Amino acid sequence: MAPLPEGAQRPAQRSGSVLACVSVCTALVVGFVAAINLAVPQLAASSLRPTSSNLLWIVDAYVVIFACLVIPAGAVGDKLGRKGVLMAGLGIFAFGAIVSAIAPNVAIMLIGRAITGLGAACVLPNCVGILLHATAPERRSHALAIWAAATGIGGVAGNVGGGAVLSAGSWRALFAAVAFVAACCLAWAARSAPRSARHDRTLDLPGTLLFVAAFVALLIGIIEGPEQGWGSTVVLIAFSCSLLLILCWVLVELRAPTPCSTRGCSAARRSAAPDSA
Structure with a gap:
């Protein structure tokens, strides 16, 4: 059609x-x-x-x-x-x-x-x-x-x-x-x-991947916190990675010609x- x-x-x-x-x-x-x-x-x-x-x-x-x-x-x-x-x-x-x-x-x-x-x-x-x-x-x-x-x-x-x-x-x-x-x-x-x-447009693949990874890391910390403890190594690493990935995402989006x-x-x-x- x-x-x-x-x-x-x-x-x-x-x-x-x-x-x-x-x-x-x-x-x-x-x-x-x-x-x-x-x-x-x-x-x-x-x-x-x-x-x-x-x-x-x-x-x-x-x-x-x-x-x-x-x-x-x-x-x-x-x-x-x-x-x-x-x-x-x-x-x-x-x-x-x-x-x-x-x-x-x-x-x-x-x-x-x-x-x-x-x-x-x-x-x-x-x-x-x-x-x-x-x-x-x-x-x-x-x-x-x-x-x-x-x-x-x-x-x-x-x-x-x-x-x-x-x-x-x-x-x-x-x-x-x-x-x-x-x-x-x-x-x-x-x-x-x-x-x-x-x-005809470009796709912001790096920004998209960073955005997904940041929220998955955040979700890992939220879900695993009650079971493993909010001060456990897994939870602290997850929250730290989420924060780092969000900062990276902001930097990538500021430089992208068509941010996602x-x-x-x-x-x-x-x-x-x-x-x-």
């Missing part, structure tokens, strides 16, 4: 299908946060034998990677094409869920959770870009309001759907069900989402501009 030319009219039926697709994709990645919280009791009693800190990592690994990479993933969508990055994100999301579903130990589970977080980061910002690109300017505020509501609905759907799956099956069934829904969303996006123009910390606003402005519309 070729990109829509500048000034082209968007059929209402097509924009409605795109709105429904990106809303479901958004509800999926947001609802997964709520669903996994319901699975904590089953995970605690599972053959994985996780410690209390392991359980916190299983819950938080997804959220941390998701939150840290959401803006850089939007920049990747600008450069490589939002539809392609959205579809790749859904595929990564499904793959990560499968890895978690078959995980024989905590380490593999955490790898799967991190992969799923990466996929979610690719999905969320590019849903917005695709929606703005596919919607006529006079209908964008209405479409964005519906999309924003989908984030709240996602939390409810995660609780209801996750609870239903966990009641009928196990935590492995929950991850398998999430992978299946993501695969269905991938097929839907491939059919309904339009392509948009690409933008400013890309969210610029990406949103381009998405609403006429040439992307």
Whole structure:
């Protein structure tokens, strides 16, 4: 499907299908946060034998990677094409869920959770870009309001759907069900989402990596503190590394021509501009 030319009219039926697709994709990645919280009791009693800190990592690994990479993933969508990055994100999301579903130990589970977080980061910002690109300017505020509501609905759907799956099956069934829904969303996006123009821009990879590493180190200190002691060597090293990495990140961002910390606003402005519309 070729990109829509500048000034082209968007059929209402097509924009409605795109709105429904990106809303479901958004509800999926947001609802997964709520669903996994319901699975904590089953995970605690599972053959994985996780410690209390392991359980916190299983819950938080997804959220941390998701939150840290959401803006850089939007920049990747600008450069490589939002539809392609959205579809790749859904595929990564499904793959990560499968890895978690078959995980024989905590380490593999955490790898799967991190992969799923990466996929979610690719999905969320590019849903917005695709929606703005596919919607006529006079209908964008209405479409964005519906999309924003989908984030709240996602939390409810995660609780209801996750609870239903966990009641009928196990935590492995929950991850398998999430992978299946993501695969269905991938097929839907491939059919309904339009392509948009690409933008020639550099990606701030060093800044992104430092940002992620700083917050992972901070999270290590916060999670391990209650169990190992706030004055333990591991916790003190984690907090020190986090502080050092944040300082390095600030220095890199001050020198970067297009810092990752400013890309969210610029990406949103381009998405609403006429040439992307």
